[in-house]
Amino acid sequence: MIxxxxxxxxxxxxxxxxxxxxxxxGEDGWRxxxxxxxxxxxxPDLDEDTATxxxxxxxxxxxxxxxxxxxxxxxxxxxxxxxxxxxxxATIVAEAVGATPHLxxxxxEFACKAGTTAIQCxxxxxxxxxxxxxxxxxxxxxxxxxxxxxxxxxxxxxxxFIIGKKNAVAEILGTYSYTTDTPDFWRRPSADFPSHGGRFxxxxxxFKHVVNASKGLMEKMKIGPEDVDYVVFHxxxxxxxxxxxxxxxxxxxxxxxxxxxxxxGNTYSGASMLGLAAVLDVAKPGQHVLVTSFGSGxxxxxxxxxxxxxxxxxxxxxxxxxxxxxxxxxxxxxxYVKHRKKLKSL
Amino acid sequence: MLGSxxxxxxxxxxxxxxxxxxxxxxxxxxxxxxxxxxCRRRGKIVExxxxxxxxxxxxxxxxxxxxxxxxxAPYMLAIIELDEGPKLTAQVVDCEERDVKxxxxxxxxxxxxQESGREGLIHYGFKFALSK
Numbered sequence: 409m410i411x412x413x414x415x416x417x418x419x420x421x422x423x424x425x426x427x428x429x430x431x432x433x434g435e436d437g438w439r440x441x442x443x444x445x446x447x448x449x450x451x452p453d454l455d456e457d458t459a460t461x462x463x464x465x466x467x468x469x470x471x472x473x474x475x476x477x478x479x480x481x482x483x484x485x486x487x488x489x490x491x492x493x494x495x496x497x498a499t500i501v502a503e504a505v506g507a508t509p510h511l512x513x514x515x516x517e518f519a520c521k522a523g524t525t526a527i528q529c530x531x532x533x534x535x536x537x538x539x540x541x542x543x544x545x546x547x548x549x550x551x552x553x554x555x556x557x558x559x560x561x562x563x564x565x566x567x568x569f570i571i572g573k574k575n576a577v578a579e580i581l582g583t584y585s586y587t588t589d590t591p592d593f594w595r596r597p598s599a600d601f602p603s604h605g606g607r608f609x610x611x612x613x614x615f616k617h618v619v620n621a622s623k624g625l626m627e628k629m630k631i632g633p634e635d636v637d638y639v640v641f642h643x644x645x646x647x648x649x650x651x652x653x654x655x656x657x658x659x660x661x662x663x664x665x666x667x668x669x670x671x672x673g674n675t676y677s678g679a680s681m682l683g684l685a686a687v688l689d690v691a692k693p694g695q696h697v698l699v700t701s702f703g704s705g706x707x708x709x710x711x712x713x714x715x716x717x718x719x720x721x722x723x724x725x726x727x728x729x730x731x732x733x734x735x736x737x738x739x740x741x742x743x744y745v746k747h748r749k750k751l752k753s754l
Numbered sequence: 755m756l757g758s759x760x761x762x763x764x765x766x767x768x769x770x771x772x773x774x775x776x777x778x779x780x781x782x783x784x785x786x787x788x789x790x791x792x793c794r795r796r797g798k799i800v801e802x803x804x805x806x807x808x809x810x811x812x813x814x815x816x817x818x819x820x821x822x823x824x825x826x827a828p829y830m831l832a833i834i835e836l837d838e839g840p841k842l843t844a845q846v847v848d849c850e851e852r853d854v855k856x857x858x859x860x861x862x863x864x865x866x867x868q869e870s871g872r873e874g875l876i877h878y879g880f881k882f883a884l885s886k
Binding site: 731 | 765769866
């Protein structure tokens with residue numbers, strides 16, 4: 409049995425409202441909020457980056473799991489905003505959770521799904537007996553070009569999952585991936601901001617991969633949409649996951665507890681991880697969760713997860729996702745520009 | 755600005771809040787000491803990892819920061835008294851001046867301390883946030 413032994417979340421303290429971004433660019437704020445379903449997004453502090461958020465969420469996960477840092481045999485950090493182009497984020501995290509030196513570690517990149525791919529790698533290493541525990545992290549301080557539609561959603565956050573066999577709070581019953589070469593969103597090494605294919609990011613990219621991965625997993629596990637209690641999809645906005653649920657015939661009510669985008673924006677590699685963490689915060693033993701991530705470029709990883717009795721025992725050690733979501737302070741656009749160092753002189 | 759070796763040497767202290775303790779007189783130290791100033795040669799120094807919980811002993815608002823911290827000013831700087839005894843100086847993040855009071859409980863958080871320019875190393879370590 410492979411499962412989630414512990415998990416942790418992190419969302420920065422600062423927010424900017426979609427309305428404030430719209431005001432700056434002369435757009436109709438109400439139309440954008442209605443269109444994207446995103447009211448505000450998280451903004452990292454000046455001294456925060458993917459490494460600091462990954463560490464905060466990983467430390468929460470280690471406390472929640474109730475394990476020693478030294479027992480972690482693998483640390484993988486998925487992100488598209490690693491602080492260094494060369495020098496791993498994973499070693500910083502491994503050192504900060506006390507897992508060094510007897511472990512393997514690496515950074516992953518697959519747009520918004522690198523974190524769930526890290527979970528799959530940890531599952532493989534744990535089930536083969538190579539490691540006792542693996543730490544999989546999805547973290548991002550997402551970039552959006554000023555004035556671009558992405559600016560309303562690109563936010564910051566991190567989710568960490570410790571994969572192991574003993575005392576799991578949830579069992580991972582199965583996983584399935586769907587991957588193709590689809591150029592919907594990209595960033596060249598020297599570019600500060602990503603480029604995207606506009607509407608092309610929808611049908612041939614997000615929907616094709618999310619729907620096919622979810623369908624593939626349900627067929628593999630011989631279940632239907634009615635057999636799952638909660639669904640978490642990658643959430644670039646609030647509209648896409650709701651539409652994907654509709655295509656798959658899933659009741660949108662099952663989506664709501666794990667849909668954080670309206671309140672914190674799109675945390676990229678953190679998005680499906682934080683959505684799953686929010687669901688685990690409220691799920692009851694015996695319930696089933698379907699999680700499907702999406703990474704541009706493009707691919708989806710789908711997981712079927714069953715909640716176990718241990719979830720109730722470990723809840724007292726948890727920092728719930730909503731604690732981070734509700735603890736906030738607003739920035740205006742000028743301070744946001746300073747925080748994200750969008751001026752050339754910064 | 756720290757170079758690679760000096761930055762690397764301070765990783766246990768800055769990431770894990772690792773100091774030391776004299777087993778003879780039961781005194782905790784942070785940063786760590788090689789010799790106990792009380793017990794001298796009778797002292798027995800061992801490694802001590804602090805929990806990162808403490809309270810604000812005193813604080814100030816930094817309006818005129820040292821080089822490398824300009825973009826962060828104004829920021830709150832405090833002397834933190836750790837639950838285990840030692841005091842240290844650190845930034846208090848995610849708060850305004852009005853939020854900070856002497857005696858308030860704080861917890862360690864992991865942040866960027868300094869960057870050695872655009873191409874140099876990024877130095878990480880502890881700062882503190884008000885406990886919620």
